[in-house]
Amino acid sequence: MSDLGMINEKPYKGIDMNHSHKIAGKVAVIYIIIGVLWIFVTDYISMTQAKSDVQIYAMFQQSKGWAFIFITGIFLYFLIQYWTGKMLRSQQDFNLKDEQYQSLFKHNPDCVIELNLEGNFVSINPEAENLLGHQSDSLMGKNFYHLINWNERKEISDFFTQSLQGEAVKFETTFQNARDEKRIVRVTFLPIIVQTEMLGVYAIVRDITELRREEELVVLSEKLSVIGHLAASVAHEIRNPLTSLKGFVQLMDMTKEVNPLHTDIMLKEIDRINIISSELLVLGKKQDIAFRRIDLADNIQQVFTLMKAETNLYNIEMGFKVKTAEPIQIMADSVELKQLIINIVKNSIEAIKNNGEIDISLQIIGNQAVVSVRDNGVGMMPERLERIGEPFYSTKEKGTGIGLAICRKIVHRLEGELHFESEVNEGTTVTIRIPLATGHE
Numbered sequence: 341m342s343d344l345g346m347i348n349e350k351p352y353k354g355i356d357m358n359h360s361h362k363i364a365g366k367v368a369v370i371y372i373i374i375g376v377l378w379i380f381v382t383d384y385i386s387m388t389q390a391k392s393d394v395q396i397y398a399m400f401q402q403s404k405g406w407a408f409i410f411i412t413g414i415f416l417y418f419l420i421q422y423w424t425g426k427m428l429r430s431q432q433d434f435n436l437k438d439e440q441y442q443s444l445f446k447h448n449p450d451c452v453i454e455l456n457l458e459g460n461f462v463s464i465n466p467e468a469e470n471l472l473g474h475q476s477d478s479l480m481g482k483n484f485y486h487l488i489n490w491n492e493r494k495e496i497s498d499f500f501t502q503s504l505q506g507e508a509v510k511f512e513t514t515f516q517n518a519r520d521e522k523r524i525v526r527v528t529f530l531p532i533i534v535q536t537e538m539l540g541v542y543a544i545v546r547d548i549t550e551l552r553r554e555e556e557l558v559v560l561s562e563k564l565s566v567i568g569h570l571a572a573s574v575a576h577e578i579r580n581p582l583t584s585l586k587g588f589v590q591l592m593d594m595t596k597e598v599n600p601l602h603t604d605i606m607l608k609e610i611d612r613i614n615i616i617s618s619e620l621l622v623l624g625k626k627q628d629i630a631f632r633r634i635d636l637a638d639n640i641q642q643v644f645t646l647m648k649a650e651t652n653l654y655n656i657e658m659g660f661k662v663k664t665a666e667p668i669q670i671m672a673d674s675v676e677l678k679q680l681i682i683n684i685v686k687n688s689i690e691a692i693k694n695n696g697e698i699d700i701s702l703q704i705i706g707n708q709a710v711v712s713v714r715d716n717g718v719g720m721m722p723e724r725l726e727r728i729g730e731p732f733y734s735t736k737e738k739g740t741g742i743g744l745a746i747c748r749k750i751v752h753r754l755e756g757e758l759h760f761e762s763e764v765n766e767g768t769t770v771t772i773r774i775p776l777a778t779g780h781e
Contacts, residue, residue, distance in 0.1 A: 363423050363427075366423075367416065367419065367420065370416075370419065371412065371416065374411075374412055374415065375408075375412075378404075378408050378411075378412075382400075382404045382408075385400065386400060386401060386404075445463075445465050446465055446466060448465055448467060449467060450467065450544050450545060450546045451464070451465065451467045451468035451471050451472075451543075451544070451545035451546070451547075452464070452465045452467070452468060452542060452543075452544060452545075453465075453468050453484070453542070453543040453545060454532070454540060454541075454542055454543075455484060455500075455540050455541045455542075455543060456539075456540045457504065457538065457539070457540055458483065459483050459484050459485060459500055459541075460481055460482060460483050460484075461476075461479040461480055461481065461482055461483075461484060462480070462540065463476065463480075464476050464479060468545065471517065471523065471525075471545065471547055472487065472517050472518065473517040473518025473519045473521075474517075474518050484543070485497070487515050487517075488513065488515055489513070489514065489515060489516075492513055492514075495511075496511070496513060499511055499527075499529055500529060500541065502529075503529035503530065503531050503541050504531065504538060504541065505531075506531050506533065506538070507531070508528060508529065508530050508531070509528070509529040510526070510527070510528050510529075511526075511527055512524065512525065512526050512527070512548070513525060513527060522549075523547055523549050524547075524548050524549045524552050525545050525546060525547055525548060525549075526545070526546045526548050527543055527544070527545050527546075528543070528544040528545075529541050529542075529543055530542040530543075530544065578613050578649075581609035581610070581613050582609075582613070585606055585609055585610070588602045588603075588605065588606050631671045631672055631673055632671070632672075632673070632674070633669050633670075633671060633777050634669065634670060634671075634672055634674050634677070635667060635668065635669055636668045636669065636670050636672075636677075636702060636709050636711070636774070637662050637667075637668050637702055639672075639674055639677055639678060639681075640660065640681055640700065640702060640711065641660065642678065643678050643681045643682055643685070644658070644660045644700065646682070647682060647685050647686075647689075650686075650689060651689065651696075651698065654689060654692070654696065655696070656689060656692055656696035656697065656698060657696065657697045657698070658685075658697075658698040658699075658700070659697075659698070659699050659700065660700045660701075660702075661699070661700070661701050661702070662701075662702045662703070663701055663702065663703035664702075664703055664704050666704060668702060668704060668709045668776070669776065669777045670709055670754070670774050670775065670776060670777050671754075671775075671777045672754055672774070676750055676753075677750070677754075679746070679750070680747050680750045680751065680772070681700075681711070681713075683744065683746065683747050684713050684747060684770050684772075685698060685700070685713060687744070687770075688713060688715035688717060688768065688770075689715075690717075691715055691717025691718050691719070691767075691768060692715055692716065692717040692718075693717070693718065695716075696715065696716060696717070697715065697716050698713065698714070698715045699712075699713075699714045699715075700712070700713050700714075701714075704776070705773075707775060707776050707778075708756075708773045708774060708775055708776060709773070709774045709775075709776055710771065710772070710773050711771070711772040711774070712769060712770070712771050712772075713769070713770045713772075714767065714768070714769040714770075715767050715768055715769075716766070716767040717767050717768060718764070718765060719762045719763045719764040719765055719766050719767055719768055720760075720762040720764070720768060721764060751772060751774070754774050754775075755774075755775055756772060756773050756774040756775065757771075757772070757773040758770070758771075758772055759771045759772075759773075
């Protein structure tokens with residue numbers, strides 16, 4: 341029996357024994373039926389012959405036993421040959437399927453781990469050995485929990501219990517392998533059920549560490565693209581306060597006097613430069629994504645300050661309104677959330693031709709924070725609206741579609757929703773719904 345079928349060995353033996361018992365029972369019944377029929381038929385013939393010819397009767401009585409053995413032997417020979425041939429063909433089919441499953445197990449590009457009802461290792465394929473950094477012999481009989489981070493054991497234990505109830509479960513987790521490498525994996529728990537009996541769980545594990553790194557690089561690339569796009573407008577926005585500062589400094593140099601009113605204006609202009617440059621630096625900083633409780637209104641206000649530079653450059657009126665007095669707090673990564681809002685506002689700017697307006701609003705509906713970004717741009721056709729957010733699909737001539745695809749990914753990570761409404765020549769409204777933070781995260 342292959343590794344893949346180790347825990348199934350007992351049930352299949354049971355199936356073979358039951359089948360052999362059935363065949364033996366059929367042979368016995370057929371033999372009894374033939375014997376009974378033979379007795380009735382030969383007794384009738386014997387009685388008939390005894391009345392007509394005693395000598396023939398005597399000869400018949402001597403030969404009927406041998407005839408019975410000969411006839412039943414031939415009949416049982418062909419009968420058993422038929423059934424054993426059928427069994428052999430079934431066994432060959434089973435062996436072929438077993439070899440196919442064994443090949444699938446050994447050569448599967450995903451890790452396949454077989455666990456018993458207690459969560460102990462029964463067998464693992466070569467790909468799993470490579471990922472875990474352990475040989476199969478060193479894991480046999482051990483519980484899989486010792487490979488999981490302690491803070492995730494409760495959740496994964498619940499998933500395992502759920503799979504033992506006959507339900508397939510998918511989730512993602514991280515673990516440290518024997519080579520001290522941190523790996524991100526996507527796991528599927530599949531129940532092993534044979535003849536309605538739960539025997540264990542298959543864990544199908546896929547290493548998605550490199551995929552996550554590539555996604556982070558795409559996000560970073562898009563982030564840098566946004567920064568490059570903002571650079572010209574930010575430079576223009578900073579040039580205005582610099583011009584004021586230069587004028588006041590020249591005036592002070594000429595008069596040799598310090599006017600408190602002038603210094604107050606200068607400090608405000610310096611603060612404005614500092615806010616804009618700080619936001620741009622924070623946005624471009626590469627950092628690990630860390631969800632924290634943040635004030636959504638403050639976060640959007642900071643984006644509003646930064647994007648105001650670009651809307652001024654294109655003579656677009658932009659407003660921001662918070663429609664509630666309650667604090668609006670969510671669990672999110674501040675920089676990632678800013679990138680989400682910036683990408684959406686940037687798309688609105690690019691969609692506006694003349695006399696542009698962008699309205700950003702924030703409110704609470706139910707247990708969700710709802711951000712709405714509305715513009716009076718060119719809008720989109722229904723067929724384009726259906727495909728919005730697909731990677732490499734863009735409504736712009738030189739667009740890649742990656743920006744909105746990243747927006748969808750960020751919103752998905754926040755367990756929120758992203759919705760687009762648009763009419764041609766009327767404008768577009770983007771609505772973001774994010775669950776409010778609860779408890780004391």
